[in-house]
Amino acid sequence: MAIDDEPPALELLVSYISKVPALDLCYSSANPLDAFSRIQQCQTDLLFIDIKMPHLNGLELLKSLTERPQVIVTTAFREYAAECFDLDALDYLVKPYRFDRFLRAISKYQKLVSTIGLDTMLDERRQGAPYMYFNVNKELVKVFLPDIVYIESIKDYIKVITEKKTIITYQRISYMEKKLPEADFVRSHKSYIVNLNKISSKRGNMLHLGRVKLPIGRIYKNRLLELLNRKISDLPV
Numbered sequence: 001m002a003i004d005d006e007p008p009a010l011e012l013l014v015s016y017i018s019k020v021p022a023l024d025l026c027y028s029s030a031n032p033l034d035a036f037s038r039i040q041q042c043q044t045d046l047l048f049i050d051i052k053m054p055h056l057n058g059l060e061l062l063k064s065l066t067e068r069p070q071v072i073v074t075t076a077f078r079e080y081a082a083e084c085f086d087l088d089a090l091d092y093l094v095k096p097y098r099f100d101r102f103l104r105a106i107s108k109y110q111k112l113v114s115t116i117g118l119d120t121m122l123d124e125r126r127q128g129a130p131y132m133y134f135n136v137n138k139e140l141v142k143v144f145l146p147d148i149v150y151i152e153s154i155k156d157y158i159k160v161i162t163e164k165k166t167i168i169t170y171q172r173i174s175y176m177e178k179k180l181p182e183a184d185f186v187r188s189h190k191s192y193i194v195n196l197n198k199i200s201s202k203r204g205n206m207l208h209l210g211r212v213k214l215p216i217g218r219i220y221k222n223r224l225l226e227l228l229n230r231k232i233s234d235l236p237v
Contacts, residue, residue: 002028003035003058004050004074009095013048013074016102022110032056036064037200043163044069046109051075051084062087067129067146070112072105130181134160134169141167145184149209151176151193161212186227189217196231 002017002025004010010030017025026044029035032053039047047069051058059080062068073084076095084092090112091105133140147162153173160167177187188194188207192214201208205216207224216224 001026001035001039001044001046001069002048003030003032003053003061004048005030005032005053006050009050009074016099017048019099020103020106023106032058032061036061039065039069046070046072048072048074051077051080059083059087070109072109132179134167134171136167136169143167145180146195146197148185148195149198149212150195150214153191182227186224187217187220188224189215189220196227199228202228 002010002013004013007030010028014025014028017023023046027035027038029038033056036056049058049061049071051073052075058073058075062071062084068088071084071087071089072091072093073080073089074093074095074097078094081092090108093101093105130145131142132145133142135141143160143162147164149161149163151173152159152161154168156170156172157168158171158173158176160169173187173191173193176193177185180193184196185193186196194207194209194214198209199207200210202216205221207214207216
């Protein structure tokens with residue numbers, strides 16, 4: 001993912017990324033607020049981010065993330081390097097940087113992945129994240145709550161859809177509604193509980209969670225909007 005409010009700098013970065021077959025750009029944006037929401041919705045392994053941006057600068061964005069991907073900073077200012085490395089930035093590229101310098105930063109990331117493995121990196125990122133165990137075919141399956149996209153009720157069962165897998169377990173959706181943290185999960189319909197951090201947009205009476213569209217129940221609409229507005233007001237300014 002690439003975030004930079006200067007279009008020429010963002011275009012150059014996207015161009016550099018496209019030249020490296022091992023990199024798959026999932027999202028690029030000049031708007032840090034939009035990017036903040038997108039990071040919550042999809043698994044991002046490597047983030048390129050500028051520092052000085054309007055409304056939400058790069059440091060504020062990084063500090064606000066509960067699960068932070070590997071980060072390479074791209075900025076015209078040298079004075080933020082120490083603070084960025086305190087936030088475990090992998091590298092710090094000072095504009096204007098050439099392609100060979102970009103490749104050195106990518107080499108650091110690839111070396112890290114090859115040394116400890118991507119799955120280990122993801123597990124370390126989740127340390128401290130809340131989780132629940134679900135009984136699936138007599139086996140307890142651990143699910144990190146930030147990974148849950150939504151939960152669907154199927155009579156006396158629920159389907160738990162995460163970023164990587166889907167599990168079905170014997171449980172009522174009303175029980176999950178009480179157990180899940182209200183700050184992040186809300187009942188949006190008699191058949192659905194959604195992770196507020198995964199909502200990409202609301203259009204009419206439909207919620208969009210990436211490519212998934214879910215209906216909004218009439219009796220749940222006001223509470224859903226209240227919690228969505230609270231999420232927005234909690235963003236750093």
